[in-house]
Amino acid sequence: MPSIELPPEDRTLSPYTGWTRAHWEAVADALLAAVRPHAGPDHALLDLPGGRPSLSGRRSDALEGYARTFLLAAFRVAGAGGEDPAGLLRDYARGLGAGTRTPTAERDLADGDQVSWPDIASCPQALVEAASIAVALRLTRPWLWDTLDEPTREQVRTWLAPGLRPSPVDNNWWLFPAMVGAFLAEVGLDHDGSAQRAADRGLERIEQWYLGDGWYTDGRPRAFDHYNGWALHLYPLLHAHLSGDKHLLDTYGPRLAAHLEGYTRTFGADGAPIHQGRSLVYRFAATAPLWAGALTGHTPLTPGATRRIASGALRYFLDGGAVDADGLLPLGWFGPFDPMVQTYSGPASPYWASKGFLGLLLPDRHPVWTATEEPGPTEAADxxxxxxxxxxxxxxxxxxxxxxxxxxxxxxxxxxxxxxxxxxxxxxxxxxxxxxxxxxxxxxxxxxxxxxxxxxxxxxxxxxxxxxxxxxxxxxxxxxxxxxxxxxxxxxxxxxxxxxxxxxxxxxxxxxxxxxxxxxxxxxxxxxxxxxxxxxxxxxxxxxxxxxxxxxxxxxxxxxxxxxxxxxxxxxxxxxxxxxxxxxxxxxxxxxxxxxxxxxxxxxxxxxxxxxxxxxxxxxxxxxxxxxxxxxxxxxxxxxxxx
Incomplete structure (x- = not known):
């Protein structure tokens, strides 16, 4: 991994992987540093190289670059208690103000606009990215949102507002308006109740797909894959955790724990997740539900087993060459692999792998970071x-x-x-x-x-x-x-x-x-x-x-x-x-x-x-x-x- 400098391994604390919290922080820092040279004016759009544009076009893809790396920056800074020596939030705050200033569509590029984000109403993919931005703003509120002036906050609200409408896609997309609504309600920008209604509506919709034993369908009758863990479980549980809603935690927490009983058995001893389902370019996002269980206390795993599986997965991809010579995540599994790329995926899509860094929200003295690694449930015997x-x-x-x-x-x-x-x-x-x-x-x-x-x-x-x-x-x-x-x-x-x-x-x-x-x-x-x-x-x-x-x-x-x-x-x-x-x-x-x-x-x-x-x-x-x-x-x- 020539593009990532890592601290020495600790085989006493982590006898299986050698990795500690410091390794996760180093990887997060390297991934964020690698995308910075591709930021446009005011850091509003990150137009990453490699691969064909997605179905939504390059402007949407560049918004995706901003939103998904902002989520990684949010985990990194919030997990460090606001410490931000690289000035990450300063850049993402500038991008937030510039990107929401004049909503535009792809066709407006000819007019010389090089910073504004696509309008959510005319670009459905922007709704997906709005959810990541909303979650990142909740996580970093004391250090970013609370420092903005009122005109900028209102400008952001105006851009997010179309994201409160019912989802245009009948699957996990219902959680995107829910995350936007939850943020606006939390910061006091729910002027007419539409934000809270969007949050409630999204959670009510996925309730129709819950089958029991920790499993949802993803809208379609028999659609089961990694989305169960890092979308259908993650967003509701993270919302419940951030809002301190005991009722929601008591609903979604046991569901995640039940899901993890089986899900934790789908990682190989080398850290590899099962190669099944769509959007596999998100790679180590597969670890997000493991961290969510540790974050909320709803997991069948010990802290040492949680870190062992998660660190194993991150190492599996990095050791396998999933980061290129420029420090970027290409569209593929290890290196680029076009056949597994969906039409909605663009060069920045792999950065939903950021969800795999959810564990950084756990303080450095949490048992998940201090306990000795233990084997995962698939390593003991057949x-x-x-x-x-x-x-x-x-x-x-x-x-x-x-x-x-x-x-x-x-x-x-x-x-x-x-x-x-x-x-x-x-x-x-x-x-x-x-x-x-x-x-x-x-x-x-x-x-x-x-x-x-x-x-x-x-x-x-x-x-x-x-x-x-x-x-x-x-x-x-x-x-x-x-x-x-x-x-x-x-x-x-x-x-x-x-x-x-x-x-x-x-x-x-x-x-x-x-x-x-x-x-x-x-x-x-x-x-x-x-x-x-x-x-x-x-x-x-x-x-x-x-x-x-x-x-x-x-x-x-x-x-x-x-x-x-x-x-x-x-x-x-x-x-x-x-x-x-x-x-x-x-x-x-x-x-x-x-x-x-x-x-x-x-x-x-x-x-x-x-x-x-x-x-x-x-x-x-x-x-x-x-x-x-x-x-x-x-x-x-x-x-x-x-x-």
């Missing part, structure tokens, strides 16, 4: 956790890998079915792999029609339990469901092994089916097949090896491996194992075993799998047995413990 609400099965192993088997999250809107999004639609995601965007889909089961592999479309969860998860989908080709065809799927896990079974009903006899395993990618890739087993291996930049194995048990007739010349977000080249077969009769069961680990497996020792029609029997190495019965749209799983 473990499996079922999460019924999102329809996930989280499988972690002693080698530090975490896999998320997805039988419930599809990001499909309620009124239509869109093309599969690789970041949601896969059968599984992990902390060490990314989905394939260009090439044969990984972790996928589909029918091949006219040379095209069917998509999963909407996922209908059929349940989760002790070591299993199941779902139903209706295969789609070119946006249309295959008439009368259903695929009923179940995964059973044992250690690092996965048994996948898919019951296909209603397909024409002889229709080709295709099942793929884990796509591994890195600096280099190797492949081989051995009888019914397909094996792929990737080597990362440090020489570590990650292997993917896939073996036929029943129904498949051919084994192959496919090279991925464009790799994934985890590496420039890769490979994926694939099994193929064909349907026959009214129903056909296809069964395989798969593994992702850091060794080079040739077989699946100790795992005994048998099929009988639509019945699957599995004996695990510990002597325990699974029995699964698949019928169209229903899966019954029975576990018989070992002796």
């Amino acid at each position: 473990a499996v956790l079922a999460l019924p609400q999102p329809g996930w099965l989280v499988q972690s192993t002693a080698d530090g890998l975490v896999r998320l088997h997805n039988h419930g999250s599809d990001d499909q809107p309620a009124d239509q079915v869109l093309p599969d999004n690789p970041l949601y639609a896969r059968l599984a995601h992990s902390t060490a792999t990314g989905p394939v965007f260009e090439g044969p889909p990984d972790n996928h089961f589909g029918l091949v029609i006219g040379g095209r592999t069917s998509e999963r479309g909407r996922i209908h969860p059929l349940g989760t339990g002790d070591g299993w998860a199941a779902s139903l989908h209706h295969p789609r080709v070119e946006g249309r469901e295959l008439p009368g065809v259903t695929v009923t799927s179940v995964v059973l896990v044992s250690g690092s092994d996965e048994i996948h079974a898919h019951l296909v009903t209603g397909a024409e006899p002889g229709t080709e089916v295709r099942h793929s395993g884990w796509a591994v990618a890195g600096a280099g890739a190797e492949t081989r097949t051995d009888g019914p087993l397909a094996h792929c291996c990737a080597t990362d930049r440090r020489g570590g090896r990650l292997t993917s194995a896939l073996q036929n048990i029943d129904g498949f007739t051919a084994v192959a491996t496919h090279r991925l010349p464009n790799g994934t977000a985890l590496g420039p080249v890769g490979a994926v194992p694939v099994l193929t077969g064909s349907t026959g009769g009214a129903a056909r069961l296809f069964v395989s075993v798969s593994r992702l680990d850091r060794t080079a497996p040739r077989t699946f020792p100790g795992l005994d799998v048998h099929t009988d029609g639509s019945r699957l029997r599995v004996r695990r190495p510990d002597g325990s047995r699974y029995e699964a019965v698949l019928t169209p749209g229903q899966v019954t799983v029975t576990l018989h413990p070992g002796t």
Whole structure:
């Protein structure tokens, strides 16, 4: 990390990561210093280089640069009790006054205006940034807002006011007017009650999406990902904390604690979060709910485990090259990776990673900074956790890998079915792999029609339990469901092994089916097949090896491996194992075993799998047995413990 100077590691206090609060402060300072040269007049717009402009245009992108780095500056200064030797708040105060002076639209750039921000009413993305600005102003109120003159405060209120209207997008966006309203109400600028109504309305709307056990949907019926933690939980809980509202804290605090019971198990031993869901360019924003739990006292983690997971995540990205030679965060996972960038993302979008620095609000003598690091919940031994609400099965192993088997999250809107999004639609995601965007889909089961592999479309969860998860989908080709065809799927896990079974009903006899395993990618890739087993291996930049194995048990007739010349977000080249077969009769069961680990497996020792029609029997190495019965749209799983 040549662009960031760090203090020496402290392996006594932090035996796992070596990092302390001083490291977090150093990274925050370096990130803020790196964006300063890209500030325009009066520090109102930060027009960062790299990547294409977002759908909202460069003026909006430059506002994004201001707002998201202001949030980082706010955490840094507020966490230091107002100490600001770099003059951060002085610059952001100037930008606030200049940016709100004359609201304008992208087209007004031709008039020579180089400082003002887009009007929220005409640029919806500005509402997102207004929320970050509002939160930052609340955090730094004694040192910034309270020092402004009345005309400037009124000018800011005028710019923020359109942000009090109902959200134009029916998802977590409802929290943006809520955060704007909460700020204006707090500083006495709620002249007609509209600010408080916006705050209340946003919280009431997300209430409709709370399913229990700490899980919200993100507006869409089955949309589950990191937004649960650092948007749907974070904003309401931070608002409750800043306002001292005990009722809200008693509502949102236990929800976050329940969410963290499962969420904390989605970080690998190397610090990597699960590579699933949208807006992954925000990277270590994934740590925000961990810090929020510590900040409010609503967490199942010890202080040492909180810091260990969070510092591990920050190190994972920085050690992996997520900061470029100029100290900037590019659009990608480590370095730039265009396929995973959404249309709404511009060069400054990654700076919502600022949310990951929420922990700086905790004073330096807080136990989260002074306690000795402790291992995270996925580091002790092999473990499996079922999460019924999102329809996930989280499988972690002693080698530090975490896999998320997805039988419930599809990001499909309620009124239509869109093309599969690789970041949601896969059968599984992990902390060490990314989905394939260009090439044969990984972790996928589909029918091949006219040379095209069917998509999963909407996922209908059929349940989760002790070591299993199941779902139903209706295969789609070119946006249309295959008439009368259903695929009923179940995964059973044992250690690092996965048994996948898919019951296909209603397909024409002889229709080709295709099942793929884990796509591994890195600096280099190797492949081989051995009888019914397909094996792929990737080597990362440090020489570590990650292997993917896939073996036929029943129904498949051919084994192959496919090279991925464009790799994934985890590496420039890769490979994926694939099994193929064909349907026959009214129903056909296809069964395989798969593994992702850091060794080079040739077989699946100790795992005994048998099929009988639509019945699957599995004996695990510990002597325990699974029995699964698949019928169209229903899966019954029975576990018989070992002796």
